[in-house]
Amino acid sequence: MSVRSETIFKPDIFKGKVVFCTGANSGGICSIQVDTLMRHGCNAAILGRRAELSLSAAKKFEENNPGRKCLGLSGDVRDYKSLQDAVKKTVETFGKIDFVIAGAAGNFLSPIEAASPRAFETVIGIDLLGTYNTIKAVLPELKKTKGSIIAISATLQEGATLLQAHAASAKAGVDTLIRHVALEYGPYGIRANTIAPGPIEGTEGFDRLVPKDTGGQLNPAKKIPVQRFGTKDDIANATVFLCSPAASYVTGTQIVVDGGEVLMKTQNSFIPYPEALLSGMSFRPEDQKKDAKKAGSKL
Ligand code: COA
DSSP states (O other): OOOOGGGTSOTTTTTTOEEEEESOSSSSHHHHHHHHHHHTTOEEEEEESOHHHHHHHHHHHHHHSTTOOEEEEEOOTTOHHHHHHHHHHHHHHHSOOOEEEEOOOOOOOOOGGGSOHHHHHHHIIIIIIHHHHHHHHHHHHHHHHTOEEEEEOOSTTSSOOTTOHHHHHHHHHHHHHHHHHHHHHGGGTOEEEEEEEOOBTTSHHHHHHSOSOOTTOOOGGGGSTTSSOBOHHHHHHHHHHHHSGGGTTOOSOEEEESTTGGGGGGSOTTSOTTHHHHTTOOOOHHHHHHHHHHHHHHO
16 A cells, blocks of 8 residues: 655654656656655755657646745757756755756557667667766756755566667666766765656556556556555655655665566466466475376376
8 A cells, every 4th residue: 555655754844845856747657756845844856858749748837835945948959058048946946956857757568670770869868868968967967955856767677678778778777877877976975866667657658558457457556566556655755765865875776666577577477467476386296296287187
């Protein structure tokens, strides 16, 4: 069961803090994060490609969190100058930046041969170069506040994921980049981590990737070790933890918020999961032989 972050963390834990976030316009993971940090007292600046979307998302965040301010900015994360301008406006408005969430991402399903070099470059550009540009532009501000960075990663790059060569390559780069940021900027008091979300209900990614019709098969959530899909609260809690002083010794790492889903990539797919475990089935060779005989005698 997931819980609301206010039941665990102080409701005003981030009073007076400022978060700068890319990729919060679309109602996805970063929108949950900005909304949560504002609920706990932060003011926010969000950057998206389309100005009208940034402005309407910022208005919504303010309506959800009375008394808090959200600045809607437009720019392309692939353009470093966009980020420099956005950081400047944020500091002019709020005076500083304490937290950075680098989450702007692009993705589609495609085998390698069906996507052009430009398609690959586009995803690497938004996800990896975009994360680099965001971090590079905010580092001078984070040095002043001893701030914290969260980049949005994924579990696609663990092993390999069908039709995701472009996005998995980009996210592997994001993980590596974050480790280097943690190493180089730890001495300045800056922490950098990634969050790798699993299937989180109510997000765009979930709607695109989890089929509504399972053709009468087992509830797909049962294929996840904790036996449920993720909720917005799961992302909220990981975000509050990473930004809070409770995580002051946590840097250069990845927090996977997926109920253990990524572990299924390396499981023996011939053993029915979770039925084989929950049924109390024996895996001793002698019992297996007996079961095979019984099954044979029924034929
Ligand atoms: N399959 C294969 N190639 C694709 C594609 C798909 N589904 N979607 C886009 N491309 C290719 C385009 O054909 C183009 O390559 P080309 O010029 O060689 O034809 C290249 O990618 C860039 O596309 P474009 O639409 O010009 O770029 P964009 O910056 O406007 O779009 C994308 C970015 C490609 C990531 C787009 O999928 C997108 O905006 N998605 C919505 C955001 C999103 O994915 N969010 C999820 C985050 S997990």
